[in-house]
Amino acid sequence: MKKDIKTREDIELLVISFYDKVKADDTIGYIFNDVAKVNWEKHLPVMFDFWENILFFTGGYAGNPMMIHQHLNKMFPLTKEHFKRWEALFLQTVDELFEGDKAELAKQRALSISTVMQIKIVGG
Numbered sequence: 001m002k003k004d005i006k007t008r009e010d011i012e013l014l015v016i017s018f019y020d021k022v023k024a025d026d027t028i029g030y031i032f033n034d035v036a037k038v039n040w041e042k043h044l045p046v047m048f049d050f051w052e053n054i055l056f057f058t059g060g061y062a063g064n065p066m067m068i069h070q071h072l073n074k075m076f077p078l079t080k081e082h083f084k085r086w087e088a089l090f091l092q093t094v095d096e097l098f099e100g101d102k103a104e105l106a107k108q109r110a111l112s113i114s115t116v117m118q119i120k121i122v123g124g
């Protein structure tokens, strides 16, 4: 049986595994690798803080993801298909590694934030 997401180390494993899939993905990988040219050493710790705050209310993340994706969308228009793929990879990564209440919460929050992002950016 898989365990639930319980520690910062669990979140690091989830986030690193997710972005390993993202980087290698045919549908959205190039947006991270070639369009945004993401500096992973900087981005990964931000994402650890973001998810730790969502799941454990640590208060360690104070960024503005909506603004960042709006900016990204101006450089490179994001589509429903991009978001669908992002969601599928995230859900798949959670399910491969964890199960339990926090694992369910992570999936729910990913989907709800993605929905809001799409309404604000792609237009519904």
Ligand code: HEM
Residues within 6 Å of the ligand: 028, 031, 032, 036, 037, 038, 039, 042, 043, 046, 047, 050, 063, 064, 065, 068, 069, 072, 078, 082, 083, 086, 109, 110, 113, 114, 117
């Ligand atoms: C098509 C879907 C998406 C694409 C292509 C995308 C791409 C990106 C890129 C390129 C960055 C900037 C990384 C950097 O250079 O620092 C970023 C940041 C981020 N993304 Fe996404 N993203 C997507 C969806 C989402 C969703 C659904 C979430 C919600 C869970 C999310 C959460 C974040 C957060 C929290 C940051 C960091 C913002 C900060 O620096 O404070 N992204 N994303």
